[in-house]
Amino acid sequence: MAGYSGTPLAQKLGIKPGSTLLVEGAPDHYPSHGATLAPTLSDRVDIIHLFTRSVNELAAKLQRYRSKMRDDAMVWVSWPKKRSKCALSMKCGPV
Numbered sequence: 001m002a003g004y005s006g007t008p009l010a011q012k013l014g015i016k017p018g019s020t021l022l023v024e025g026a027p028d029h030y031p032s033h034g035a036t037l038a039p040t041l042s043d044r045v046d047i048i049h050l051f052t053r054s055v056n057e058l059a060a061k062l063q064r065y066r067s068k069m070r071d072d073a074m075v076w077v078s079w080p081k082k083r084s085k086c087a088l089s090m091k092c093g094p095v
Contacts, residue, residue, distance in 0.1 A: 008033070013049065013076055020044045024061065025051035041068045049076045 010033035015021060017034030022045045030049075038045050048065060052058040058077060069075070 010035075013047065014074055015047060019046045021046065022048045023051075024049070027051075041065055043070055045069065045073055047074045047076065049078065051078045053080060 008031070010031045015031070015033055015035050019035040020038050021032060021035040022038045022041050023030055023032075026049065035047070041048070048069060050058065050061050052061065058079075062075075065075075
């Protein structure tokens with residue numbers, strides 16, 4: 001699905017056919033667009049996309065992945081918008 005700019009989300013995130021992608025906590029309709037979805041982090045993973053609802057959860061996930069991910073792997077982080085119903089319980093602050 002394209003956003004207001006008309007550019008598909010996968011293209012914005014750098015997801016290309018043949019990429020290996022680790023997605024954690026994503027919605028069921030996540031657009032992998034030809035990328036291989038990895039069940040766990042390995043040295044084959046090009047892109048990590050984390051979905052989180054709190055800073056503490058994000059910090060724990062990033063700490064767990066830092067020692068296991070490739071130096072050139074890309075990390076994207078997504079969280080609910082402020083108007084989202086699930087944002088009511090979020091605590092936001094610096095990571």
